Amino acid sequence: MAEHPAYPVGLRLTGRRVVVLGGGQVAQRRLPALIAAGGSIVLISPEATPSVEAMADAGEITWERRRYAEGDLTDAWYALIATGDGEANARASAEAEHHRVWCVRSDDADQATAWTPATGHSEGVTVAVLTTDVKGRDPRHTAAIRDAVVEGLRDGTLVARHHRTRTPGVALVGGGPGDPDLITVRGRRLLAEADVVIADRLGPRDLLAELPPHVEVIDAAKIPYGRFMAQEAINHALIEHARQGKAVVRLKGGDPYVFGRGMEELHALAEAGIACTVVPGISSSISVPGAAGIPVTHRGVAHEFTVVSGHVAPDDERSLVDWPSLAKLTGTLVVLMGVDKIGRIAEALVAHGRSPETPVALVQEGTTAAQRRVDATLATVGETVRAEGVKPPAVIVIGEVVNVGLPAARAPQPS
Incomplete structure (x- = not known):
């Protein structure tokens, strides 16, 4: 035997x-x-x-x-x-x-x-590896083969396209904060199976270079507006490509539902009768501070964190943020899309009771090779942004956790 x-x-x-x-x-x-x-x-x-x-x-x-x-x-x-x-x-x-x-x-x-056998799983498939050398069984070798196959299927480097008729549709994929390794396993697999990818500027751009030549990549920032506004043009592109029977991936930065207008696109697709899958992504509001050595919560320092959009200033009538209430909180405040408004945001927080000495950290291009961290306080952050030339995209962290975390020189470095 x-x-x-x-x-x-x-x-x-x-x-x-x-x-x-x-x-x-x-x-x-x-x-x-x-x-x-x-x-x-x-x-x-x-x-x-x-x-x-x-x-x-x-x-x-x-x-x-x-x-x-x-x-x-x-x-x-x-x-x-x-x-x-x-x-x-x-x-x-x-x-x-x-x-x-x-x-x-x-x-x-x-x-x-x-x-x-050494087994692993990837979206409806079980990979099982057994050695054929009965005299020299090497469980570590079979496990290594299993891992290589499963990892390749999951991250899209080993492409095994479906040959049965697929249901046309759209996947709203959260690409994470920028590092291509931080997209979810499911998101990367859907990318590998896509016919069309409509990508945001803040999505993990390095992944686009790995796509097969037949995949059409559309830069969402450059879709001709014509008679459409920007978001309407994107919705229109998603619907039209899906109606042509193609597998469409809408690749977004971060998570589709965290200031990503994902629900607007989902509603448009639903009204058009287009099937849609939503793949959550790692939000930059948590991952970017972490990559810069800053925990958004810490025992004895911050028991809550709040994420807000800073794309409109506190005194703008379009703002939906209750800045006076935020100023009274003792936890961490994370501001996205607020680089050009941070001076006015800081003034509003101080005016409503937050200490001007509250630490602030700005993390630009978080999780990418270009990541850098600039520290300031609410009193100095407006001038610091100008002096240091901080540009979007950047995540802004306000609160004592900035001092709890590692200084910039010792923070984790992007891979």
């Missing part, structure tokens, strides 16, 4: 009895997949790790707090033997052989009738 490779097969365990012997680290790693497969799982072990115990408490498995006994594998379809008792493992393995139960052994793979 040992001279032949294992035959790969997918077991359908829904509602079928699965017996796990041993409640240690091996069971802790293997149980989630068995639960996800729908098996009727019985754990037999006098003890279990806290995580395994939590699965039993949640009703995901049945736990019999005792040692293995002859007959435990009766009517089982699959068994995982992972106790620390070699003699008990051997007896259980013999019982599995007698009852023709496929059995995995954590202590002696050569005596098992089944091997657990």
Whole structure:
């Protein structure tokens, strides 16, 4: 038997009895997949790790707090033997052989009738890797192959396009704060499958260079306005390309719903009868301060943080921000799109009670190779922005957390 490779097969365990012997680290790693497969799982072990115990408490498995006994594998379809008792493992393995139960052994793979492959998942696909060299099994090698395939499918570097007819539609994808590595796995995969990408200026531009040649990339900032206003032109482009049966990705910076006008685009698509998927993104309001060494909350310093748009000044009649109330808060204030208005914002906060000595940090081009941090106070920030030539995009952090975080010279550096 040992001279032949294992035959790969997918077991359908829904509602079928699965017996796990041993409640240690091996069971802790293997149980989630068995639960996800729908098996009727019985754990037999006098003890279990806290995580395994939590699965039993949640009703995901049945736990019999005792040692293995002859007959435990009766009517089982699959068994995982992972106790620390070699003699008990051997007896259980013999019982599995007698009852023709496929059995995995954590202590002696050569005596098992089944091997657990290195597995991973990517959007409806399970990748399972088994070695064909039965004399030189190398679990780390198979795991490395698994990781490479799954990572490639997830990040779009390994493109396996769908060949069945796809439902035309649009995906509103939050691209994160700028570093291409900070887009979500799902967002990157949808990019790899797109026919058309309509990209914002603040999206992760480096990802566009990785797209296949056939993908049409449209710069949202340069869509001809014609009889449309800017947002209407974008909505129109999304709808028209989707109606042509194409897979369209609207690539945005940060998160689509954090000052990204994502809901406006979703409403337009819904009115046109176009299917839409929303993929959340990492918001720059949290990630950029973090990349610059600033926590937006910190024990004993800030128990809340507030994110506001600074694209209109406090004294502008279009402003919807309650600046007097914000000035009274003791937590962190994060201002997006406020570089050119920060002087007037600082004056409003001070006028309504915030100390002029409140620390302020401006993080320009956060998470990218061009990232830089400039520190000031509410009293000096207006002049500092002018003197230092701070330009958008920049995230502004106001509050004592600026001093809690690492100084600019020691802050985490963009990859």
